[in-house]
């Protein structure tokens with residue numbers, strides 16, 4: 327059954343690809359987190375993960391000039407989808423970055439976004455093909471650790 | 472000619488009708504204003520007008536459970552549309568509020584939103600019928616006073 | 617998110633300080649606190665909005681209700697340390713014709729003395 | 730929005746203070762400033778991020794480039810007054826294995842002395 331916005335309050339954002347527009351997403355996350363009474367720790371983790379997902383979407387969907395972000399306010403979690411219409415990628419093929427191998431080598435110092443998103447959120451999934459990418463990331467209200 | 476988002480960067484927000492969700496709109500306005508290098512005075516005026524337009528849209532479109540806000544970043548102005556699918560109203564018929572007649576009378580102390588929006592923005596228009604209301608408000612980049 | 621953060625009695629003046637969005641909820645909280653103090657015989661009130669730099673017209677209209685209450689009780693109300701947009705909103709609405717605003721709490725207290 | 734707000738020379742330590750979003754632009758500004766100071770013979774650097782409570786991985790990866798530069802120059806880098814999420818990000822990325830972080834600028838300076 328598809329959830330409708332009537333049942334699950336959803337904030338939706340469409341962002342143009344302009345410098346620092348990911349901050350619109352973090353500001354939105356801030357208000358939504360406060361509404362859901364999330365701790366500032368969880369709220370900060372969400373914002374950081376969101377920045378990384380937005381930056382990736384911006385970088386890889388330049389031709390489309392916009393990305394979409396959905397904040398789905400559930401009883402037990404906040405689910406965020408970051409959607410771009412870019413070229414897509416194979417998320418399983420992304421190498422796990424490692425500072426040791428980056429330092430004093432020719433390796434690019436970048437490549438941390440996907441790892442950070444996974445570390446900071448409770449669950450993360452990627453749907454991606456040549457029409458674009460949807461990153462779905464979930465922050466649970468309760469700590470289950 | 473209809474402007475497309477390819478030509479005019481647009482941030483779009485869909486907000487659920489939840490307490491204080493208008494703050495998502497003000498936070499978005501903040502980032503957009505900074506991007507456009509608006510003064511903090513203009514940015515504050517935009518935020519206040521936006522709060523009032525959102526509150527009205529929330530109050531009068533409860534059955535629909537969401538409202539839409541578009542921030543259209545133009546070369547010379549920021550144009551904001553606040554759209555609800557509520558019952559609509561005759562904006563020409565809204566009485567101009569007056570504190571003298573409100574004080575020590577039975578008159579409702581409320582009724583300031585439309586007036587504030589008009590005072591704080593450079594131009595404001597209402598399109599409204601039984602399918603809903605669109606408030607279009609413009610803040611110019613240059614002071615033309 | 618938004619609340620009354622302090623109520624001080626300085627001489628015969630009640631100073632109410634807030635933080636966050638001055639919306640309907642916070643407006644009603646302030647109203648209730650003023651009413652309670654009026655019924656305790658207080659007549660001079662300062663509302664310090666230093667930490668409330670955002671307001672909506674519903675919150676502001678409750679300030680009109682407070683002005684009305686204080687007119688009936690023969691009291692006075694002043695606001696202090698308003699953010700520019702809050703001052704502007706109060707001015708557009710005409711509140712500032714019925715109560716003074718001050719740049720600092722000290723200036724407001726001096727005026728009330 | 731974001732910038733370097735101060736560069737202080739305290740003893741032989743260069744303290745760089747920033748404000749706002751530590752993104753690519755601000756990262757590159759800091760990098761350029763460190764490089765210039767290295768070429769002037771400086772070796773000890775503290776980056777005070779008290780007013781930068783938001784970072785992205787591009788900005789953070791430029792901090793790795795700074796660590797690399799300082800390893801080559803036989804210098805040291807410390808960060809101080811990090812917001813919890815910035816500290817967490819640096820920890821996840823492993824930066825904190827190659828430079829120390831301190832709760833205050835004083836503590837960082839003491840360590841460098």
Ligand SMILES: Nc1ncnc2c1ncn2[C@@H]1O[C@H](COP(=O)(O)OP(=O)(O)O)[C@@H](O)[C@H]1O
Nearest residue numbers: 382383386412414415436437438439440441459
């Ligand atoms: N939304 C996306 N669309 C297409 N490719 C992506 C997307 N997100 C990530 N990628 C790919 O995964 C790689 C790793 O991403 P990430 O870990 O964020 O590091 P970085 O962006 O710094 O390279 C990117 O270089 C890119 O090839």
Ligand SMILES: Nc1ncnc2c1ncn2[C@@H]1O[C@H](COP(=O)(O)OP(=O)(O)O)[C@@H](O)[C@H]1O
Nearest residue numbers: 527528531557559560581582583584585586604
């Ligand atoms: N988006 C809207 N949809 C329907 N009616 C509206 C809308 N905005 C304003 N109105 C009408 O205009 C009146 C005046 O609005 P306003 O000046 O904001 O004051 P208030 O909302 O405090 O009554 C409202 O009471 C309402 O009847």
